[in-house]
Amino acid sequence: MSATTIAAPAAPAKPWLTSDQVLQISVALFLTLFFLYLFLPLIYMMLVTFNDSRIPTLTPWRGFTLRWFVSMWEDQRMWQAVWKSVVIGVAVIVLAVPLGLAGAVFMTRMRVPGQSLIYAVMISPILMPGIMIGLSTLIFWDRQFGIGGRWQLSVLGQTSFIAAYCMLIFMARLTRFDQTLEEAALDLGATPAQVFRTIMVPYMRPAILSAATLAFLQSLENFNTTLFTIGNDITLTMYIAGKIRSGTTPALNALAFVMVVFTVIAGIVYEVLRRREVRAAAARARAAQEAELAVGAAD
Amino acid sequence: MSEAIRRFGAGGVAAILAGVAFWAIMLIAGPMLLMVDLAFRPYLPNPADVGGPLDVHTVSNFAKVFLDDLNWRVFVKTIYASITVTIISLLIGYPLSYILVRSTKSGWVGILMIGLLIPFWVNEILRTFAWQLLLARYGFINTTLTAMGLIDEPIQFTNTDFGVQVGLIYAYILFMIFPLYSTMESLDPNQVDAARDLGAPFWRIHWDIVIPHTKPGIASGCIVTFMLAAGSYVVPELLGGTRAIWFTKLIYLQFEAINWNLASAYGFTLVVLCLLFILLMMAVFRVSLKDIAR
Numbered sequence: 001m002s003a004t005t006i007a008a009p010a011a012p013a014k015p016w017l018t019s020d021q022v023l024q025i026s027v028a029l030f031l032t033l034f035f036l037y038l039f040l041p042l043i044y045m046m047l048v049t050f051n052d053s054r055i056p057t058l059t060p061w062r063g064f065t066l067r068w069f070v071s072m073w074e075d076q077r078m079w080q081a082v083w084k085s086v087v088i089g090v091a092v093i094v095l096a097v098p099l100g101l102a103g104a105v106f107m108t109r110m111r112v113p114g115q116s117l118i119y120a121v122m123i124s125p126i127l128m129p130g131i132m133i134g135l136s137t138l139i140f141w142d143r144q145f146g147i148g149g150r151w152q153l154s155v156l157g158q159t160s161f162i163a164a165y166c167m168l169i170f171m172a173r174l175t176r177f178d179q180t181l182e183e184a185a186l187d188l189g190a191t192p193a194q195v196f197r198t199i200m201v202p203y204m205r206p207a208i209l210s211a212a213t214l215a216f217l218q219s220l221e222n223f224n225t226t227l228f229t230i231g232n233d234i235t236l237t238m239y240i241a242g243k244i245r246s247g248t249t250p251a252l253n254a255l256a257f258v259m260v261v262f263t264v265i266a267g268i269v270y271e272v273l274r275r276r277e278v279r280a281a282a283a284r285a286r287a288a289q290e291a292e293l294a295v296g297a298a299d
Numbered sequence: 300m301s302e303a304i305r306r307f308g309a310g311g312v313a314a315i316l317a318g319v320a321f322w323a324i325m326l327i328a329g330p331m332l333l334m335v336d337l338a339f340r341p342y343l344p345n346p347a348d349v350g351g352p353l354d355v356h357t358v359s360n361f362a363k364v365f366l367d368d369l370n371w372r373v374f375v376k377t378i379y380a381s382i383t384v385t386i387i388s389l390l391i392g393y394p395l396s397y398i399l400v401r402s403t404k405s406g407w408v409g410i411l412m413i414g415l416l417i418p419f420w421v422n423e424i425l426r427t428f429a430w431q432l433l434l435a436r437y438g439f440i441n442t443t444l445t446a447m448g449l450i451d452e453p454i455q456f457t458n459t460d461f462g463v464q465v466g467l468i469y470a471y472i473l474f475m476i477f478p479l480y481s482t483m484e485s486l487d488p489n490q491v492d493a494a495r496d497l498g499a500p501f502w503r504i505h506w507d508i509v510i511p512h513t514k515p516g517i518a519s520g521c522i523v524t525f526m527l528a529a530g531s532y533v534v535p536e537l538l539g540g541t542r543a544i545w546f547t548k549l550i551y552l553q554f555e556a557i558n559w560n561l562a563s564a565y566g567f568t569l570v571v572l573c574l575l576f577i578l579l580m581m582a583v584f585r586v587s588l589k590d591i592a593r
Contacts, residue, residue: 027398030394030395030398031395031398031411034391034395035411035414037469038414038415038417038418039414039417039418041426041429041430041432041433041469042418042421042426042429044429044432044433044439045425045428045429045432048432055437056432057432057435057437057438057439057442058439059439059442059446098318099318099319099321099322102314102315102318102319102322103318103319103322105307105315106315106316106318106319109303109306109307110303110312110315118319118323121323121327121328122319122322122323122327124327125327127526127573128570129526129529129530129547129566129569129570129573130530130532131530131532131547131550131551131566132334132530132566132569132570133330135334135550135554135559135562135563135566136330136331136333136334136563136566137326137330139330139333139334139337139559139563140325140329140330140333140334141330143333143337144329144333156325156326157326159322159326160322160326160327160330163322163326182306186305186306191308192305192306192307192308192310192311193308193310193311195306196307196311217420220422221422221423223423223424223532223533224530224532224533227532227551228551228554237422237424240422240424240425240428241424241533241536241537244424244428244431244537245536245537252428256425256428256429259421259422259425260421260425263420263421263422264417264420264421266420267416267417267420268413271413271416
């Protein structure tokens with residue numbers, strides 16, 4: 001960036017703005033506009049909660065109120081929906097995390113014919129439109145086993161693609177796994193189960209935590225797959241969609257307010273933990289390298 | 300395999316294989332294959348006919364997509380509108396990613412990246428609800444424009460394809476930005492600086508250096524954005540209402556009418572469309588599947 005000033009000959013008359021300044025201002029303007037575009041809708045949705053009006057709008061402003069939080073809190077159907085979503089989310093964790101781990105170990109540590117095809121199958125739900133996953137899951141379980149739409153089917157439908165996300169997280173960590181640790185433990189007489197419990201699980205713990213968090217959040221926010229498989233049960237996203245369709249009071253904004261605050265906090269915690277983990281891994285790698293160098297120097 | 304058994308024990312290997320088999324067969328391949336099979340069979344309202352002589356393979360379901368005038372119009376509209384969404388996302392996402400990559404040294408980028416992520420952590424329905432509040436007949440945008448005296452009558456944004464597209468761009472633009480950002484990040488900044496020092500105007504720098512390097516990112520960003528837009532249900536449902544119908548809505552309506560065969564055929568058509576779009580992008584940008592999946 002600085003090199004351009006060297007080549008520039010002495011300008012006859014200094015322009016009002018140099019081209020660099022024009023560039024900087026337009027970049028700043030572009031960034032400002034873009035982030036306003038990202039955040040204004042959410043901020044507006046949250047602010048509307050505090051307007052004492054029956055319709056969700058900021059104008060006309062009819063005074064400050066917290067009553068929409070109260071009416072949200074007292075809505076029994078919402079709590080039932082929240083509960084159902086939590087149950088589904090936990091069930092998805094219980095199913096998707098072990099399946100993702102099995103898939104990751106299968107891909108990184110075993111060799112079987114047709115493995116890349118199996119990998120393509122396991123990864124394909126990520127690229128599949130959510131409604132197709134929902135529809136196919138419903139058809140399969142209904143036609144083959146007579147199990148119609150209900151929340152358990154939503155768990156299965158969501159698991160099919162969430163397990164793929166988990167698998168990718170696990171595979172990233174497993175490729176850095178030091179297999180000599182396992183080797184040493186086996187040589188010293190540990191059983192495979194002991195090796196798994198005392199070496200693999202502790203090593204995978206950060207990845208398991210982030211996979212479980214991701215699985216829960218993905219399940220909580222899922223709509224498309226759930227829509228086809230949920231039957232008569234109601235999850236939180238189904239409840240919200242129903243409210244929006246039927247026209248709503250700002251009680252929904254109160255719910256949105258709480259959910260946005262929760263998501264943002266959870267997201268920031270997740271991101272901070274992830275970055276700390278990345279830094280710690282880098283520090284460990286550096287320390288190991290230095291130790292190796294020290295040993296090499298001592299030889 | 301004997302090596303794996305030594306490592307994980309016979310029980311461990313059996314558990315791993317059983318997990319993979321359950322996931323790949325019961326949750327993915329089985330449902331998909333059955334759906335494709337159903338798509339090529341006629342809908343038989345009487346359950347007794349299923350598996351009987353009437354239950355034969357046919358393409359009649361697909362004729363409904365391509366020969367029915369309304370379905371065909373909705374299908375073409377979905378493709379056209381999703382392509383528009385993809386192009387606009389690219390036009391916004393490209394300069395944004397470039398700015399972010401070029402300013403990695405300033406401390407701002409970390410904050411900007413988190414700022415990019417936050418809106419996408421929020422539930423898609425709530426984000427769409429936020430836009431509904433803005434775009435509604437007496438929503439924020441219309442009341443502001445009216446108050447400023449720019450318009451006399453509220454503009455109809457909701458229940459239009461335009462409103463749906465606005466919501467789709469907002470919902471999915473991050474999926475365009477991230478692949479762009481990560482491919483641009485691997486470009487050696489010295490190349491850009493050298494070109495600039497040698498006097499290349501900015502469009503030459505982009506045309507000859509940045510864009511060729513970013514091609515895999517552009518391709519995968521476009522693929523993901525298009526697929527999300529064409530496969531979106533929530534956004535058109537909430538912003539398009541009954542007027543601006545998306546192809547996904549047709550699938551849902553057949554599903555509700557218990558005509559799962561037709562729903563499957565529509566769904567299969569959508570998946571084939573997405574595959575064709577992937578092939579198109581690979582041909583346009585001359586990249587392989589491996590480059591995109593990185």
